[in-house]
Amino acid sequence: MAAKKKRAASASAIEGRLEALRSDFEALQTDLKGLYSDVSGVASERAALAMRSVEDVADRAMLLAEEAAREAKGLALEYKEEAREWAEDNAEELREQVRAQPLTSLLIAGGIGAFLGAVFLRR
Numbered sequence: 049m050a051a052k053k054k055r056a057a058s059a060s061a062i063e064g065r066l067e068a069l070r071s072d073f074e075a076l077q078t079d080l081k082g083l084y085s086d087v088s089g090v091a092s093e094r095a096a097l098a099m100r101s102v103e104d105v106a107d108r109a110m111l112l113a114e115e116a117a118r119e120a121k122g123l124a125l126e127y128k129e130e131a132r133e134w135a136e137d138n139a140e141e142l143r144e145q146v147r148a149q150p151l152t153s154l155l156i157a158g159g160i161g162a163f164l165g166a167v168f169l170r171r
Contacts, residue, residue, distance in 0.1 A: 146153040
């Protein structure tokens, strides 16, 4: 009989320990869920901050690119105007030289064409 009481007391102690273990596991599960929620919240905040930073950098890059394009367009228009003015200023002089020496002008133009053809056909 004493053995039965001992077994019953031992079983009762084991049951108590199992119940405490179950309680500890439930508390651990609750803590892990809370930790997961906290970590995912922080990760979401960090991702949102990173996205805002990327958007800011992209906006600045776009503004710089637009500014560079405007400057390039302005320079191109200036060069175009300078070339047009040079062509207008020198066109009449060139016409006079061609009229005065047509054969020489033809030979020069042919030589330049032959040279450019040789350069471009070589590759």
